[in-house]
Amino acid sequence: MKGGFRYEIDKCVSCLACVAACKLINGGSVPWRQVLTDNRKGYPGLPVHNLSLACNHCEDPACLNACPAAAYSIDPATGAVLLSEERCIGCNYCFWSCPFDAPQLNRRSGTIEKCHFCVERQENNIEPACTSACPTGALSFDKFESPEEQGGHLPVTGIKPRIRLNGSDRWPVKETGSGVDLIGMGSKISPWREWTLILFTYLTSGLFGLFFAAISSISFNGGIIYPVLTMVTLLIPVVHLGKPSRAWRALTNISKSELSREIVVLLIFAALSNISLLYGGAVLFSISFAVGLVLLVLVDNVYTSVDSRIDIKFHPGTVFLTGLLMASLFSGEYMPLIFISSLQVLLALRINFSGATGRKRYFTLAIFTLLMASGILFIMSNSLSSIVPSGVSFVSGVALIMAAQALNRIGFYFDFKPPGVTVMYHEKSNQPAVS
């Protein structure tokens, strides 16, 4: 019989015996288990709740499905979701995907670490270190073959965590549409830490735009710029990895991982587009262009499969929109450029006024609009008037628009909020009392 965690919210007083026992027995470098506390500061009139969480060894694990390197497996005897550190490439995508923040990157080793359900102890009929250690009986180990879908104390995620939560108290849960958000809005993604990904996705849009410009223009065939940009675009995500030498493993889970698919199509597009620019031909052009469009969608899928809110699917900074915009810009097609820009502004306005993403950002929206509008004006002025020397105004216009799109792309990472628990509880602790 397999087992799972049982957690009685009423009984937990955050004594941290579970966290300590795990660390003392398993010695992880990142916290494999953590106790979250809501209302840590003790705002008057509000209850304080604790929640001890580790990997819940889900029956349909988000981490396993997300992992591009096929580093995850399920132990048939215990149901434990196990991570092979030898296979892990340190891309952090499992951390993004897991609503419980169970897999965490060990920055020293460059690989993910997480709870292994004490499989060895279980094989010897000893329960996991954490459940064995709980002195109040709040956290215990239960035998159940298959976890039922949780409602009530845990939102429905479809991934079937092996945990049963009980208690009269209700853990504050928000259904956010992106999955689980156990305490409140926040983000476990830091845009500044993810700068390599911002750069990579931005370059991907640019690469697509440049390719389109090359195939639609008579005078420009990509020259040396295109292959160089291709190489840079391919190298940047490798730098992002905790284990760059294992980058090839990112192709090993195409059947499940959105990230694997993205990388495969990226490689195909890189090869096809360069070949077609070298040898020409309408058929190759068309195929490459189609693959490029698929690539733009797949890059966005990496994000929308984790945060599926409408705010993200229809974000003004998706790679799809950015890619199309750059294609219009580089190929001098102004009508689509104006159309996509207007759409971006409208989508940004929508998020600003109706989105559940967080605070209003009139300032950045204004800057973005201003940059885009002046950029477009500069470019248009190139053909309409002779006040400014034409080359200068064209280059300035392109630069302004590129800057606006970079801002937009960074904004995407601010709005992108994978489900999780880690960062939010700190945020909540600093919120003023509401009663």
Place this chain on the structure above:
Amino acid sequence: MKQKVLTACPRNCYSTCSFYVETEDNRLTAIYPDPANRAVPEGPCIKGLSYIERAGSSSRITTPLLKDKNGGYSEISKEKALDLIAEKLSWYRDKYSPHSVLYYTGSGMSGLTNSIGYNFFSLYGGATTTYGNYCWPAGLEAVRATLGEVKHNVPWDIENAGTVVMWGKNPAETNIQEIAFISAAASRGAKIISVDPRRTPSADKADIHLSIKPGTDAALALAVCRIIIEKNRHNPEFIESYVSGYEDFKRSLSTDSEAAARITGLSAKAIEEFALMVSDGRPLTIIPGYGVQRYTNGGQTIRAILAINIITGNLGKPGSSFNYANLQGYVFDRYKEPLSYYPEIDVNPLFRRSVSIARLGEEMIAQTNPTLRMAFIERGNPLTQACDTNLVEKAFRNLEFIVAVDQFMNDTTSIADLILPAKNMFEQQDIISSYWSPYIFYRPAILTPPEGVMPETEIFYHLAKRLKIEFTSKDIPEPGAENTDRWLEERIRGYSEITVQTLQAGPVIAPGLQEIAFSDNEFRTAGGKINLRSDELSERWGVDPLPSYSDPFSKITGSGDYIFLTPNNRNRIHSQFGNLEIIKENEPEPLIEISAADAAKKNISDGDIIRIFNERGEVRAKVIVNFRIKEGCLSLPNGWWKMEGGGGNQLTHGSETDMGYGTAFLNCRVNIEKINTK
């Protein structure tokens, strides 16, 4: 080879957990609960678990260390260390008197073999010792004089209570398994109340939290008694049969809820509601903490709180109890605490000179004829845990030679001239009991100590040999496990039917245990009744014969705008455990807790460095701003070493409690000043 052995934790803690340890190659590899122990069936706390690190800690002292001229330490052999100590002991005895040596022991490790040190110093010719206790004597004396014995219902009886009051106690951090019984009571419909100047993790679990001004608990308790009697919710039959002094007590109750509200900082309405809740006829268990009696009015406070149980008849029945301390497991003592703390009762002419532990620094310095010149310190860290530690440090630095026996470098060992490594709890067997659960435990020798470590019994054996003292194996056993067992067998002979062998099989319930204390309604006071009025206390300590409230802060020297609290938290037992890596993960640095209201007034926010100070000293540390602590109070967890940036006792004043020779740590006021912003 993996082995699994049952042992018990000897720390100065309510729970005294028994648990299984798994060892392999002389290393501790895992800890498992002992489900047969009804008080702690789910296992020990984070500190108990931390033995996995502590037993083999790389920062442990494993060889004798001698201070060199530059103030550093160099390793020396056991033989050399013993030679040097023997030489010094003999020099000071012959040149001055044995009383020029201070023998200081703390509560760091409990066990019967601790008396061997006193045997040694008796044979040596005596020593200056300490009297009193840092922790709990005021309350012990209050309960002893009122009920005749210090005992309470077994821990698991809390489940039967209809109302549970955690009065200044925070079991979620200091007695974790008790919170499980309180949760169980709550799930059966009990009301849980916390009276505490801080909203602790235990208060988080309570239905009602009364955030009381520190030191005013007696005023609240007496107002509650007055309301109960006024509303006719007391228990006249119980009072008639078992209580003496009730009429005097009733007449003395002058504080009404309005007056109590002004004193305690609570609302009169809350006080009245509280009074009705504790007198609703359902079984009432009051669990006072030891903090409420660490004031100069501490004994009187415990008497006042206990009066609620007495006038409502909540003693001697399931779910009805006053859980101050349960000494039913202390079966091997001639004098039980608190009497054993009183120099006039536990008379040993060789230890005729002793100094008050509350006023340690002051009294050490004051000793003349002979003045103190040497100290032998065991199981204690007085430079962290005494009151007014800067003065205590001065007193110790006045000495010529200090020997400290300890496992780690801490505030005290770092001023010692010679450090002897102490055994850990897994390296020598002993017998221990609990002041909460009713068990008596045998703690086996499981691990072999490192080469340079001698159990204290062996230290004294070798010192006695070197000093050419004549002794028997009853005084000091010869080295070796069998000899320790034989000594223990001899030590407990005649006290009860328990033998070392029966204890080796597992924890034993104390013989004669009353699961429900006082269920026979026998009160071993002079008159055979519960003394609401106690002339004995009045004569011995000069206190009001009736429980009464007096403002503790009117008595102390020194000034300051804030009351300074030093509560125990989950991470330490007094000054132990805080140095371990696993504990540092939770609490890497000392944090001073301040209320959001006070922080706003002083323009202080989370993470700022502040200075708290008074005429005795200062502590600089980061602040944590929250809504948990009462306005006008600051707190810094007890046990943080000064060398780690803590050392809250630099600020506390060395005064004794109103009774029992306890220590009034919480009679302390400080000022604050912001140093810099995060």
